[in-house]
Amino acid sequence: MGRKPCCSKEGLKKGAWTSKEDMLLTQYIKEHGESTGWRSLPKKAGLLRCGKSCRLRWVNYLKPGLKRGNFTPEEDDLIVRLYTLLGSRWSLIAGRIPGRTDNDIKNYWNTHLLKKLKAQGNEPRRHKSLRKSKEKEKASSRNNQKSNNKIEKKKKEGKISENGSNTEEREQVAKKTEEQQRTQNFARVISANNHNFTGCCSSEVGTSSGASSSTSHEVNVEENDNKIGIYEKFHEVIDELLLNDNWLFQPDQCTEFNTQSHMMLKEIYEEYFQLVSENSCLF
DNA sequence: AACATTGACAACCGCGTATTA
DNA sequence: GTAATACGCGGTTGTCAATGT
Numbered sequence: 363m364g365r366k367p368c369c370s371k372e373g374l375k376k377g378a379w380t381s382k383e384d385m386l387l388t389q390y391i392k393e394h395g396e397s398t399g400w401r402s403l404p405k406k407a408g409l410l411r412c413g414k415s416c417r418l419r420w421v422n423y424l425k426p427g428l429k430r431g432n433f434t435p436e437e438d439d440l441i442v443r444l445y446t447l448l449g450s451r452w453s454l455i456a457g458r459i460p461g462r463t464d465n466d467i468k469n470y471w472n473t474h475l476l477k478k479l480k481a482q483g484n485e486p487r488r489h490k491s492l493r494k495s496k497e498k499e500k501a502s503s504r505n506n507q508k509s510n511n512k513i514e515k516k517k518k519e520g521k522i523s524e525n526g527s528n529t530e531e532r533e534q535v536a537k538k539t540e541e542q543q544r545t546q547n548f549a550r551v552i553s554a555n556n557h558n559f560t561g562c563c564s565s566e567v568g569t570s571s572g573a574s575s576s577t578s579h580e581v582n583v584e585e586n587d588n589k590i591g592i593y594e595k596f597h598e599v600i601d602e603l604l605l606n607d608n609w610l611f612q613p614d615q616c617t618e619f620n621t622q623s624h625m626m627l628k629e630i631y632e633e634y635f636q637l638v639s640e641n642s643c644l645f
Numbered sequence: 646a647a648c649a650t651t652g653a654c655a656a657c658c659g660c661g662t663a664t665t666a
Numbered sequence: 667g668t669a670a671t672a673c674g675c676g677g678t679t680g681t682c683a684a685t686g687t
Contacts, residue, residue, distance in 0.1 A: 377656075378682095412657090414673085453676085470654090474653090
């Protein structure tokens with residue numbers, strides 16, 4: 363299926379925004395809110411811009427409460443750790459850092475942090491391609507959908523009850539419970555480790571050259587293939603968890619640092635350190 | 646002073662997904 | 667169920683100021 367452009371490009375302005383345009387956009391959104399639909403907004407606000415462009419300008423520049431520049435060392439550290447965990451999921455990372463936008467963090471990463479880390483010999487691990495991950499996710503989603511459709515069909519046909527008394531449905535529930543149990547066990551295991559978290563980024567630990575003196579789990583991963591395997595496996599598990607559900611991050615509920623999620627992040631890293639140092643694979 | 650290069654960041658583009666008709 | 671539409675995201679490009687030659 364072909365796709366139409368988001369808006370007609372005819373006669374629309376591109377490039378840098380003027381202060382007058384900023385004022386018009388800000389004024390309109392202050393009066394009507396953000397939820398009136400970006401597509402129709404430019405016309406209503408008297409702007410010769412594409413709706414997408416308006417959204418971007420508002421979200422990344424005009425929205426109240428945004429911080430500009432001057433990233434603190436704490437923010438640097440958090441960005442590095444989140445990148446190591448999540449890869450280039452900038453919106454997810456931005457969701458964990460109040461006042462920062464995905465674009466802002468992405469630019470800062472590309473122009474400052476990456477160079478800084480490379481200079482220190484701490485270039486972070488490259489993540490799986492987001493596209494590949496999404497394809498996998500899509501396949502999984504299709505399977506789930508098929509499965510759900512089957513159940514719905516049977517329910518409609520009266521072959522199974524709404525409360526799950528049918529064997530097939532019970533199996534489904536049992537399977538789901540088992541998955542939940544695994545996730546809970548995983549969380550329990552990492553909660554059981556109560557090391558001091560020093561705030562160093564994992565890439566410092568994950569490479570031989572950049573070991574930080576601040577961590578109590580300094581391990582040379584490159585010296586041991588098995589450890590590398592654990593390292594990769596660990597990240598695969600994290601990737602899977604992040605793709606499968608939102609148990610770790612809930613950006614919508616996060617206006618400040620979400621302590622619980624932050625603790626979870628910390629705990630995951632502690633588990634990783636433990637795995638590498640013990641040289642045993644639990645997954 | 647003139648030109649080239651680099652750095653920083655704003656903005657654009659194309660794609661995937663969610664929603665609506 | 668399907669097509670059309672709108673939105674949001676990540677990757678990339680464009681622009682301009684600062685710096686170097």
